[in-house]
Amino acid sequence: MxxxxxxxxxxxxxxxxxxxxxxxxxxxxxxxxxxxxxxxxxxxxxxxxxxxxxxxxxxxxxxxxxxxxxxxxxxxxxxxxxxxxxxxxxxxxxxxxxxxxxxxxxxxxxxxxxxxxxxxxxxxxxxxxxxxxxxxxxxxxxxxxxxxxxxxxxxxxxxxxxxxxxxxxxxxxxxxxxxxxxxxxxxxxxxxxxxxxxxxxxxxxxxxxxxxxxxxxxxxxxxxxxxxxxxxxxxxxxxxxxxxxxxxxxxxxxxxxxxxxxxxxxxxxxxxxxxxxxxxxxxxxxxxxxxxxxxxxxxxxxATLADQVGRQALRCIRCSACLNVCPVYERTGGQAYGSVYPGPIGAILAPQLAGDMHDEQAASLPYASSLCGACYEVCPVRINIPEVLTHLRAEAVRAKGKRTPEAIAMAAAAWVFADPKRYEAAQKAGSLSRLLARDGRIKRLPGPGAKWTDSRDAPAVPKESFRAWWRKNHVQRS
Amino acid sequence: MFSARDEILARIRAVNRASPVPIPRDYERTRTVPDVLGLLDERVTDYKAIVHRVAEAQLPDRIADRLALRSVSTMAVPSDVPPEWRVPAVTWLPDEPPLPLAELDTVDGVLTGCAVAIAETGTIVLDAGAGQGRRMLSLVPDYHLCVVRADQVVTSVPEALARLEPGRPLTFISGPSATSDIELDRVEGVHGPRTLEVLIAT
Amino acid sequence: MSAPRVALFATCLTDTLYPETGKAVVRLLTRLGCDVDFPLAQTCCGQMHYNTGYHDHARPLARDYAATFEGYDHVVAPSGSCGAMVREIHPSLCGTSPAVERTYELSEFLVDVLGVTDVGAYFPHRVTYHPTCHSLRMLGVGDKPLSLLRAVKGLELVELPQAEQCCGFGGTFALKNAETSTAMLADKMRCVQDTGAQVLSAGDNSCLMHIGGGLSRLRTGVRTVHLAEILASTEEEPWASATR
Incomplete structure (x- = not known):
């Protein structure tokens, strides 16, 4: 069609x-x-x-x-x-x-x-x-x-x-x-x-x-x-x-x-x-x-019905309770969602009905949530909206492919987390960020971290991680 | 070529079929309320409707009082309301033959009975049965005077639905016409009757 | 009865950025008679990957978690969010496991498993508490953290207005929708400041990093302190202000 x-x-x-x-x-x-x-x-x-x-x-x-x-x-x-x-x-x-x-x-x-x-x-x-x-x-x-x-x-x-x-x-x-x-x-x-x-x-x-x-x-x-x-x-x-x-x-x-x-x-x-x-x-x-x-x-x-996780959105009775409690909706209003279905239910319903996660706008909707869960709590038909949001995020990721900067960074992070030794080495490397800090706080981070420090200070990575402390104080004991 | 009907049904059938889902119905069928009529009174009043409790024998007098107080002169009425409700001093326009819409738009009000009333939610249900008439009768006039008999009052929504016949045209009325569309705050009085007055007859 | 063997799941954030919280949990649980261990094979529960849509990366981390924490009586995390990831999401990624079923957020563990609300803590400050979304809505910890705080000697607990509203952190949400996140943060900070508290506490260092980062940027002087650090603080060994 x-x-x-x-x-x-x-x-x-x-x-x-x-x-x-x-x-x-x-x-x-x-x-x-x-x-x-x-x-x-x-x-x-x-x-x-x-x-x-x-x-x-x-x-x-x-x-x-x-x-x-x-x-x-x-x-x-x-x-x-x-x-x-x-x-x-x-x-x-x-x-x-x-x-x-x-x-x-x-x-x-x-x-x-x-x-x-x-x-x-x-x-x-x-x-x-x-x-x-x-x-x-x-x-x-x-x-x-x-x-x-x-x-x-x-x-x-x-x-x-x-x-x-x-x-x-x-x-x-x-x-x-x-x-x-x-x-x-x-x-x-x-x-x-x-x-x-x-x-x-x-x-x-x-x-x-x-x-x-x-x-x-x-x-x-x-x-x-x-x-x-x-x-x-x-x-x-x-x-x-x-x-x-x-x-x-x-x-x-x-x-x-x-x-x-x-x-x-x-x-x-x-x-x-x-x-x-x-x-x-x-x-x-x-x-x-x-x-x-x-x-x-x-x-x-x-098509939505065919998705085992996403189909619960079809339980919706259009009450709007999820919009009224949503902290994102309260601040952005409904038109930002670009659909007649705004708010948390819109973020899971509109992209599913539209059926095209290659569409950038539709694919951005499942991310329009802090996953606070207030929507699920009030939903009269118990739609687990956070569950569907993360499910649709996975579809958006799949549609975008493995070449995006985010996908590459996520793969790198997963590689680090997969091995405690690599993870500990990364912690040590990260503690170099102390060089950016004053009084333990960082006012400006480079790269994507700037989105964080635009409005909040970032903590400096301490000299000694918890695990380093533990190793020093507890491991020899046992 | 597949019809839309065939195609939609085929799409549904192509989806993994779940077995029947058991429905837990352990919610309350009724609620324990010491004074059901009192609750109905309170809840209907809560919607800014006017409610009076009246002994059955006093009904005609109270109808006359209420209409006089509002200076009502013409009232539409289903042709089968009890004749004693059609009190003197008011011009009654029975809906038999059906009143033209334009005429219905000029009357001062309408008097009807009801099928069921739900105390907990303050709701009156009309089912176009005895003493209620067609749906538009209780819709177009700006004032609706409705008689509820004590034996028509139930406590809960499940009890009400069990008494109703789904094949009939039904109208659930909870207070006068209202809207919450301006700043999500409720105000009374838009397109439906702006005044709802209820006589609970015991 | 021998002491319960409790594994600390520190979470990658606390391990890396907030070691004082980890130390506080060890101190607190040891004081309450637990035999605490920190299995060094632990890294991350996979929440960042899962919540951003990288479920395939989260799955092996969930499997590692089950293997790492097998064989303990209990696993305790100083985080409602990571605790919820483990208990509510891991089973959908790789099935349930004894480790998953024995995982508790700190306040749950203290109140439900150890059965204590008065942990013998001392913290002479005016404190307000932000109930983090995942501890509240996914784990349902209810007022357990508050009942723990109420029993702390010297602590003046002040109610946080609109406490249950999200602070706007949301993991990668804070970067992907930075402006909306910041708008939510601004309202949360206003509520915190309205209380006149010296200290904002919560059960999640992630949310505290976000709110604390904002409070610090505005030079409000309000400190953010993890619940574990308040509960670990005693008259003999009072909380020492490490910068946050």
Whole structure:
């Protein structure tokens, strides 16, 4: 095929370079710190309310592992259930195919405008751009998506794509993009402005496009979890509903939802329950859309499934808890990751979906972590993100080959460590660095070490290593 | 040529097949709560919804009070709510035949019952069954007055799902429409009803 | 009952750059009745290679570790990070071994194996403690280091704000993403300085090298001291400030 997967944005710089620009933006850092600190505290509070939280996480993990282990069975079961209830199921191998299916469906309805519920799957495949190229305007109705769309911006968070904007910046975006400007920069007034701006569109839209948080294989029920009611508007009022869903969003049975409807809201918006959750199965005569299309999207998921270690990323339920606790994300923001999937989950999901570790930008993402493990600790489906990060680093190393300066240095270090005698000789040679030191500290190291001493002193290698001391004081004894 | 369906299924089947994964279900099915209705009251209130507890026989009076207090004149209503809920002094617009969307957009509010309520999470679930009507009925009007009977209240999410029929269109409502999209702080009132008022009937 | 035979796994960083920490562990464990040995065949656990993506280089080092530390009752490392590498990662590289299963981070060994929290230490300074990520999240040492510090005579323990936030070291992360690492370091240093502590302690010399390097560059006067050195310090033989 050879078509580029749009899950990572074309032309994005490698992570350290993108981070350099983001770190210089002090407003961005203030906004992110405020938002992530707020949500972290709230999440900890609502999670602590449930004394079976760990058991729920384990159940969530197991249910998703079962889905991945039997994905074909469950997909076919879902297809059958949706079809039996009057829905039409479509399959898409990649972004391009999914976009074409959706565009054809919209054209068949004769619509030149669609309303959209916030959806990661459609953001991943660049659906809005594809629709626009086909002469269809996609109107984002989620408040944060609207902020991004009106500001001609890019998303920086899975749950709150405009998290990098504060209230004053949002007011400016709305002033420029709306007929009636918001009364103030109070969140209440900004929400009111969005309500007025979108009301008529909701009431007149013929076609809506959504994603799905969950799909129940047994019953064909689709679940969308939201807050504002824009989801309910889109899922209920238009005559035609098109849902684009990654093939991993399944749960086998209705009962399984009892786990995820507890895990997801507490992990994402730090609420006991989000304001609105809609569940529908196919078409219900006299209630809601008359036509329902479900597009099942692969776009790199089956390739990810083939990786024994990396496949756990497909358990993700897009809650964003890992972003909110990540010390790297908090400082660089989401756009530095160059993908609709930022943060720790993005660092393992985006390169896997993109499927090309020869791509420098994708290969830089697994290194965008200090491996502190805060992400794994909060993940509601227990994705061991640090494990996958190091696994993908190994793939990045493999793709780069053995000739890079880093690979050569690593091979040399391994050669030294492989033999205690060589290691001790290297220690002695290293102690020459004392010549660079004053008061036991080195202010400037040459070569790659300069990256260290740019902001921190380095310790001088002491005259006597521990092992030399031990040899002197203990070895003769025995 | 392979269809996308065949190809995706073939890719999945080419992957090492794991045996069924056992699901540990030792999490709580219910929770021990001394006063379930009290908890529902507290948790729904927590979302900035208005909650009243009322004796079943007093329902019509309380509905009348609440509507009078809000100076409501037109209310949409599913055609099958108990007739005594349709108190005088208000114009009731039953959804039979279905109210046009434009008309629904002009009413002052809507009165419905519900299918289940979850105390722990402060959630009311509508399943388009008796006294609830179509989904858009409880969505388009800006004010939603909802009657919850004590026997509809469960403690936990697992208990609620066990009572629900997945084939029906379901709406889980936890407080009025809200957003956390501005600085990740929650404010109430976006596209859905901005005022949610709940009468818990005992 | 004979004294337990304990092997010190010093870690390459402490062996090479922080010999005082190694000496402190020997002194402390000997004082507590252990028969301490330092097998000279040890080098590195392979964490740098593993975490940077060079798993093939890490694998032989993991094998060497299992061979080097075979036959001891316990292996003790003054590092949560290297301890976690051994216990959590080595089995995935070359299977488990008695050495791996008997490996402990220092505070774990003291509290869980020896069953002590008061090790008879004396350290008359105002101290704050940074719980390093791998000791906290991979090994789950919890508040064991704090309970050890609370029992130290003369020590005034002050709580570190946002203690559980990563300091930004992350091994080669500190070089590959130097600017992000530095931004994290800046926040950590601010929290340390807010405590007014004279000494910042932790169970990992790697993180202390990073935070201490920053504190030294800013001439804050805050010293970084490994937990082992505080616990080894007594009234008779008090901690002598070696430069860091």
């Amino acid at each position: 050879g078509v580029r997967n749009p899950v990572t944005w074309l032309g994005s710089p490698v992570f350290p370079k993108a981070a350099h620009e983001a770190l210089a933006d002090t407003q961005l850092r203030r906004n992110l710190r405020k938002a992530t600190t707020t949500i972290r505290t709230k999440r900890a509070g609502v999670v602590a309310e449930l004394d079976d939280w760990e058991r729920l996480r384990q159940a969530g993990e197991a249910i998703k592992d079962d889905v991945l282990a039997n994905l074909d069975t469950y997909l076919v079961r879902l297809e059958k259930a949706v079809t039996a209830r009057g829905g039409v199921v479509h399959w898409a191998r990649d972004a391009e195919e999914a976009n074409r299916i959706v565009l054809d469906l919209v054209r068949a309805e004769g619509a030149d405008e669609v309303v959209k519920v916030k959806s990661m799957a459609t953001a991943e495949i660049g659906l809005n751009e594809a629709l626009e190229a086909g002469g269809v305007r996609a109107v984002e109705t989620d408040l944060a998506e609207l902020i991004v769309q009106l500001g001609d911006d890019r998303p920086s968070h899975i749950l709150v794509p405009a998290i990098h904007r504060n209230r004053a910046e949002i007011r400016d975006v709305f002033r420029r993009g709306m007929a009636e400007e918001p009364a103030s920069d109070e969140p209440r007034d900004l929400a009111e402005a969005a309500r007025r701006h979108l009301r008529r569109k909701f009431l007149s839209a013929k076609v809506a496009i959504s994603g799905a948080n969950f799909a129940v294989a047994d019953t064909g029920s689709i679940v969308v979890v939201e807050s504002e009611g824009n989801g309910r508007m889109c899922l209920t009022l238009p005559e035609t509903l098109i849902t684009v869903m990654g093939i991993e969003k399944l749960v086998p049975s209705w009962q399984d939802l009892e786990v995820f409807l507890q895990l997801l809201p507490r992990s994402s918006t730090a609420e006991r329950m989000n304001p609105y959750t809609s569940v529908w199965s196919g078409v219900t005569p006299g209630d809601g859309p008359r036509r329902f299309h479900l597009v099942l999207l692969d776009n790199g998921r089956t």
